[in-house]
Amino acid sequence: MNLNILNLESVFFSTKKIIGDYMKRKPYWKLLISTFLILGLLNCSQSKENNDEEIASLLAIVNATNLRISGNWTYYNGTPSYLGDEFNTAGTVKSGDLIITNSYFKQTSVEATGSNYEADILEYDNTKEVIYVKFITHPFGGAGKYSAYYWTLFSDNKFYFCGDIAGNKNSLAEIKESTQRNDKTNMNSGCYTNNSFTPGTGFIWFRMETK
Structure with a gap:
């Protein structure tokens, strides 16, 4: 049982080291991730603006169709x-x-x-x-x-x-x-x-x- 645990830990740390070394050799991965994050934020922002515009349009329609002095x-x-x-x-x-x-x-x-x-x-x-x-x-x-x-x-x-x-x-x-x-x-x-x-x-x- 102890040998199995040691083997799993060894595999985990070896895998972590390989990934870490790969990322160090490929510095553009940070730029890639940052780009995806920025694009995601822009999309969220654009969606919110579109939603706000749609809500404003709907409210305008409601106001226009309701008698103003009701x-x-x-x-x-x-x-x-x-x-x-x-x-x-x-x-x-x-x-x-x-x-x-x-x-x-x-x-x-x-x-x-x-x-x-x-x-x-x-x-x-x-x-x-x-x-x-x-x-x-x-x-x-x-x-x-x-x-x-x-x-x-x-x-x-x-x-x-x-x-x-x-x-x-x-x-x-x-x-x-x-x-x-x-x-x-x-x-x-x-x-x-x-x-x-x-x-x-x-x-x-x-x-x-x-x-």
């Missing part, structure tokens, strides 16, 4: 500094709540009991900042009619929305032809500036605050 919101009249008037409360007073998804819109007013708007979202455009809806529930008999909601990201980095006040329509095609014009630089009187009641001066936009 979420649960509390809304207020105009900007926080809006003082209010005989018809509207000040910008610090809660006006209502919003639930918005890619396919559903609900506006619940806390200022007027029963003033709730519920609708299916038929289309939306994040570039044009508009959603087109068909009302399910409407406080003034507009259920089944079509309308639009416009939004913008104002300079205070908050979203504001403005309903189409020009009148509900009988089809999606009709509401897309709405003549309503909005001033996206004035959140306190820039909604529907071409109305016939106060030409040149519109109504308030609603400020959206996350819950």
Whole structure:
């Protein structure tokens, strides 16, 4: 048994010496191994960069296909500094709540009991900042009619929305032809500036605050 162990040890050390001598006679083996290691690192790095690019592309697609203002919101009249008037409360007073998804819109007013708007979202455009809806529930008999909601990201980095006040329509095609014009630089009187009641001066936009 001891002789076998000695023989194995002898073989091991002899083999180790042969390999060591070979490597000493062939100095380029280190360069070869280093080259393989560097190439491997480069490949790993390139794969990570490619993965990052793919993830970024996928996120961009998701963001582009999701309605930008989807979420649960509390809304207020105009900007926080809006003082209010005989018809509207000040910008610090809660006006209502919003639930918005890619396919559903609900506006619940806390200022007027029963003033709730519920609708299916038929289309939306994040570039044009508009959603087109068909009302399910409407406080003034507009259920089944079509309308639009416009939004913008104002300079205070908050979203504001403005309903189409020009009148509900009988089809999606009709509401897309709405003549309503909005001033996206004035959140306190820039909604529907071409109305016939106060030409040149519109109504308030609603400020959206996350819950």
